[in-house]
Amino acid sequence: MSNGRDMRELEPAVARLQAVRARIVRACCEAGRDPGTVQLLAVSKTFGAAAVRALAAAGQGAFGENYVQEALEKQAALDDLPLVWHFIGPIQSNKTRPITENFAWVHSVDRLKVAERLSAQRPRGLPPLEVCLEVKISGEASKGGVSPAELPALADTVAGLPALRLRGLMAIPAPTPDPTAQRAAFRRVRELFDTLKARGHDLDTLSMGMSADLEAAILEGATIVRVGTALFGERNYGNE
């Protein structure tokens, strides 16, 4: 994970962060939204602690990770910084303990067994784990996610778990260059979100939009955009 690329990432970190923030502000203007209602989550998977530290020095405070072991190593190397860590990757049920012990947020809860374990294993001294349910939209890019049909029942049960706080939904629609298609997929997520709110759930978080489609997501109501490539550069999985 530690390689020459980290050093090359240091210099453009500020410029990339400013460029992504400018995209968020522009999309908020177009949507008639206050830019303060959209949080930027920097997705640092495959990038080392030095790249995270550079972005943190530029003012970024929230980081998303997909792989438990990689995340724990980075967190240990950065524990002098007041960073907020979000887990956004697929969750194996035998990995729930390190996740709930070391993260403030989890965006990728998609089944009850995982939610129950995250709650039961949350350390007593910590505040409730902030949770989004990952919902599967047609043409899903990731394998995970609860189906829209099963979402209401899962939300009802997760909302009752004592050490979790249900905040909203996350989705990863299939990538498409067509802005109309991007918006249609994000709109479906927002409609599911509205349905849950109408059911009585007190939700405030729509985690959707990545480097290639954050504008469409913001136009459809995203409150967290998860951005990796546009902040850190292309990922090279061979270095993991």
Ligand SMILES: *Cc1c(COP(=O)(O)O)cnc(C)c1O
């Ligand atoms: C990797 C990843 C991202 C970031 O994707 P980019 O296209 O690099 O911005 C966002 N969300 C999830 C769940 C991811 O796995």
